[in-house]
Amino acid sequence: MPDTELKILTELEKKVLWLSTWTIHHANHLRESGDGLKVGGHQATSASLATIMTALYFSVLRPEDRVAVKPHASPIYHAIQYLLGAQTRDKLAAFRGYKGAQSYPSRTKDADDVDFSTGSVGLGVAQTLFASLVQDYVRAHGWGLDRPEGRMIALVGDAELDEGNIFEAILEGWKQGLRNCWWIIDYNRQSLDAVIREGLWARFEALFRDFGWDVVILKYGSLLEAAFREPGGEKLRQWIDDCPNQLYSALVFQGGAAWRKRLNDDIGDQGAVTRLIEARADAELGRLMTNLAGHDLPALLESFGRIDHDRPTCFICYTIKGFGLPFAGHKDNHAGLMTPAQMEIFRTAMGVRPGHEWDKFEGLSAPAERLQAFLDKVPFRARKRRRQAAYVEVPPELAVSIHPTMSTQTGFGALLNELGKDKTALAERIVTASPDVTVSTNLGPWVNRRGLFAREAMADTFKSERIPSTFTWEFSPKGQHIELGIAEMNLFILLSALGLAHTINGERLLPIGTLYDPFIARGLDALNYACYQDARFILVATPSGITLAPEGGAHQSIGTPLIGLAQDGLAAFEPAFVDELSVILAFALAYIQKDGAGDASERNWLRDETGGSIYLRLSTRPIEQIKRPMSAELRQAIIDGAYWLRKPGPNCQVVVAYTGAVAPEAIQAIGLMAEDRRDVGLLAVTSADRLNAGWTAASRARERGLVHASAHIERLFAEVPSHCGIVTVLDGHPATLAWLGAVRGHRVRPLGVEHFGQTGAIPDLYRHYGIDANAIVAAAQAIAPGRPIRHLRAVDLG
Numbered sequence: 001m002p003d004t005e006l007k008i009l010t011e012l013e014k015k016v017l018w019l020s021t022w023t024i025h026h027a028n029h030l031r032e033s034g035d036g037l038k039v040g041g042h043q044a045t046s047a048s049l050a051t052i053m054t055a056l057y058f059s060v061l062r063p064e065d066r067v068a069v070k071p072h073a074s075p076i077y078h079a080i081q082y083l084l085g086a087q088t089r090d091k092l093a094a095f096r097g098y099k100g101a102q103s104y105p106s107r108t109k110d111a112d113d114v115d116f117s118t119g120s121v122g123l124g125v126a127q128t129l130f131a132s133l134v135q136d137y138v139r140a141h142g143w144g145l146d147r148p149e150g151r152m153i154a155l156v157g158d159a160e161l162d163e164g165n166i167f168e169a170i171l172e173g174w175k176q177g178l179r180n181c182w183w184i185i186d187y188n189r190q191s192l193d194a195v196i197r198e199g200l201w202a203r204f205e206a207l208f209r210d211f212g213w214d215v216v217i218l219k220y221g222s223l224l225e226a227a228f229r230e231p232g233g234e235k236l237r238q239w240i241d242d243c244p245n246q247l248y249s250a251l252v253f254q255g256g257a258a259w260r261k262r263l264n265d266d267i268g269d270q271g272a273v274t275r276l277i278e279a280r281a282d283a284e285l286g287r288l289m290t291n292l293a294g295h296d297l298p299a300l301l302e303s304f305g306r307i308d309h310d311r312p313t314c315f316i317c318y319t320i321k322g323f324g325l326p327f328a329g330h331k332d333n334h335a336g337l338m339t340p341a342q343m344e345i346f347r348t349a350m351g352v353r354p355g356h357e358w359d360k361f362e363g364l365s366a367p368a369e370r371l372q373a374f375l376d377k378v379p380f381r382a383r384k385r386r387r388q389a390a391y392v393e394v395p396p397e398l399a400v401s402i403h404p405t406m407s408t409q410t411g412f413g414a415l416l417n418e419l420g421k422d423k424t425a426l427a428e429r430i431v432t433a434s435p436d437v438t439v440s441t442n443l444g445p446w447v448n449r450r451g452l453f454a455r456e457a458m459a460d461t462f463k464s465e466r467i468p469s470t471f472t473w474e475f476s477p478k479g480q481h482i483e484l485g486i487a488e489m490n491l492f493i494l495l496s497a498l499g500l501a502h503t504i505n506g507e508r509l510l511p512i513g514t515l516y517d518p519f520i521a522r523g524l525d526a527l528n529y530a531c532y533q534d535a536r537f538i539l540v541a542t543p544s545g546i547t548l549a550p551e552g553g554a555h556q557s558i559g560t561p562l563i564g565l566a567q568d569g570l571a572a573f574e575p576a577f578v579d580e581l582s583v584i585l586a587f588a589l590a591y592i593q594k595d596g597a598g599d600a601s602e603r604n605w606l607r608d609e610t611g612g613s614i615y616l617r618l619s620t621r622p623i624e625q626i627k628r629p630m631s632a633e634l635r636q637a638i639i640d641g642a643y644w645l646r647k648p649g650p651n652c653q654v655v656v657a658y659t660g661a662v663a664p665e666a667i668q669a670i671g672l673m674a675e676d677r678r679d680v681g682l683l684a685v686t687s688a689d690r691l692n693a694g695w696t697a698a699s700r701a702r703e704r705g706l707v708h709a710s711a712h713i714e715r716l717f718a719e720v721p722s723h724c725g726i727v728t729v730l731d732g733h734p735a736t737l738a739w740l741g742a743v744r745g746h747r748v749r750p751l752g753v754e755h756f757g758q759t760g761a762i763p764d765l766y767r768h769y770g771i772d773a774n775a776i777v778a779a780a781q782a783i784a785p786g787r788p789i790r791h792l793r794a795v796d797l798g
């Protein structure tokens with residue numbers, strides 16, 4: 001690199017540090033924040049990456065590269081984008097405020113084209129690994145070959161590597177032949193609370209090497225390397241190598257005089273090395289001793305530039321937390337903020353005049369035109385903003401042959417099997433994934449048709465040996481199923497990566513992931529993360545609830561319907577019948593492609609134009625199917641969340657509202673009550689989530705003056721007399737449907753499952769947990785008084 005370019009980069013590094021530090025200072029000390037509280041902002045943890053990010057964004061990155069930036073380096077990211085003209089001064093000035101630049105880089109909330117959101121540490125790191133796999137998947141299918149391959153890069157905190165999901169991802173990456181992935185570890189030897197363990201770098205090095213990664217250790221900067229070549233230099237190197245992290249950090253904080261004292265105490269009076277130390281004044285000695293490679297532009301540029309292969313690469317970059325700031329190295333500096341007095345000193349050192357804090361080139365020595373000309377030519381700047389992929393047409397219903405008795409899980413397998421038969425654009429864009437439960441979640445027939453994905457073909461030995469087997473396990477670059485190891489976290493992060501292919505790779509994928517419902521909890525944070533960054537996918541969770549009875553009590557899920565209700569960006573459905581599932585799956589395949597611009601408005605209550613991801617809670621319980629034509633009206637009601645399976649009459653005393661696998665119990669209970677309670681109604685709830693969302697949105701709209709707003713559930717309940725009681729029932733937490741009583745003020749007795757763990761046959765467990773027909777009838781009797789219901793048996797409390 002020519003010297004002039006290096007000079008400009010050095011100036012930009014200084015500017016990035018200034019702007020990011022100033023942004024945080026401004027947010028905390030200068031902006032009026034409503035409640036007068038400091039908003040925080042982590043000047044130290046941010047500064048740690050200033051040099052590395054300067055090297056990357058202004059020189060190393062190519063337009064096709066994608067980066068997950070460590071959450072607390074957000075101000076650095078925004079400052080860089082500001083210099084590149086992609087971020088506004090107003091957003092910077094509103095950092096951490098309402099509609100300002102986000103505390104942690106956010107794909108959805110930030111305006112400056114964040115590649116991957118970060119915040120929950122560990123997840124963004126793994127996301128880059130899966131994004132690389134997705135890039136390979138897309139290209140192996142012959143898409144996007146006119147664009148160059150990008151590197152997926154994560155800027156990783158050293159303590160971030162404590163997160164287990166990273167290791168799960170590394171193992172999966174090794175299995176899948178990971179390429180084009182760089183992880184740059186900000187090895188500042190500090191976490192949030194303290195200084196980290198000695199020698200961690202050696203564990204990292206061994207681990208990454210074991211999994212086939214190239215490991216590059218960047219420890220000393222060019223000043224130190226030059227000093228090591230002086231007489232006595234080797235002694236100095238030895239001293240630093242042996243210096244415990246805590247002591248090094250403390251000396252960084254204390255500065256030049258402290259370095260001198262300590263060095264003299266430890267290795268003084270030894271001739272050459274003493275002269276080496278004494279030849280430098282305090283400030284110079286301080287600069288030398290803190291000259292780690294992570295803050296040395298030439299060292300970084302050289303190391304990044306030397307990578308000439310596509311193997312995954314881990315850079316362990318020694319850095320100092322808070323480098324260049326007064327609390328550098330202090331163990332308490334994680335959320336450190338400079339005082340106004342310290343800021344004044346820093347301002348002077350940076351050559352920034354009061355009132356010129358946001359000026360792009362203030363305090364730099366190169367002429368503004370030269371700097372701007374350089375910025376205009378930065379390779380990364382040539383990147384296009386997000387791509388949008390074409391919409392893949394989906395029919396309103398999907399073909400499936402429905403057997404008289406069938407479970408929703410079998411129905412799901414049959415639907416995908418049908419989809420897999422045809423060479424349609426829809427089928428081509430579907431990609432399935434499962435963490436070692438492909439067969440047991442009924443994806444087997446689909447996989448038999450479409451094959452497993454791997455960059456290199458691998459035959460099924462059982463097949464070539466002619467050993468009979470139900471499933472063909474053949475891998476090829478054209479395969480459409482990604483088989484993962486058991487780690488559910490990986491499934492969610494993979495879905496997150498697949499679900500962004502339309503904007504990152506410019507190619508539409510329709511990802512469907514399957515797992516057992518209880519294990520959603522294992523990957524819940526990753527699921528939340530995927531939704532937060534607006535990845536689009538369908539999650540099929542099966543089996544679920546206590547209905548999976550014989551599978552074992554440990555696997556029963558109770559809380560997942562509430563997750564479905566509460567998780568933002570995820571529309572949850574729990575159908576009972578396969579014709580409902582067919583409608584819902586068709587809706588889902590379209591919904592995950594919707595991108596109606598702007599915020600969800602009141603006119604778009606269920607976000608049908610905005611779109612999102614989908615969660616289907618399915619069951620292995622075979623239930624008797626209803627033979628019926630599918631009308632447009634019924635289809636819409638299934639999508640909106642509920643329909644009358646039996647419409648209540650004008651004198652109705654009881655309504656039973658059920659969701660999912662307990663449909664037969666609800667139907668049976670209605671039959672038992674019909675003689676003794678007038679006009680009983682039966683409400684089939686296909687989506688408590690969407691039903692609830694519609695109601696909340698309509699209520700809010702009315703409160704804001706849209707007097708005629710009404711929700712689907714309000715219309716359904718409009719003619720249910722006010723004295724009528726509602727019994728709700730599902731195989732999940734009763735709170736899921738309990739809110740139905742608040743819609744029009746009906747009395748509700750919510751049935752469901754609050755405890756779990758008992759194994760047994762379904763009738764035993766439904767009786768045990770009180771969600772069988774008898775329990776429904778007993779609940780109805782309790783809230784809709786009248787003569788005793790004849791078919792009510794004494795409730796077995798066993």
Ligand SMILES: Cc1ncc(C[n+]2csc(CCOP(=O)(O)OP(=O)(O)O)c2C)c(N)n1
Nearest residue numbers: 045048119120121157158159160190191192
């Ligand atoms: C899952 C999760 N747990 C905890 C936190 C809170 N947290 C934010 S940063 C941090 C420490 C990070 O240390 P390191 O990765 O070394 O980054 P540094 O600040 O040193 O650059 C913690 C515990 C979080 N953001 N996410």
Ligand SMILES: [Mg+2]
Nearest residue numbers: 158159190191
């Ligand atoms: Mg750290």
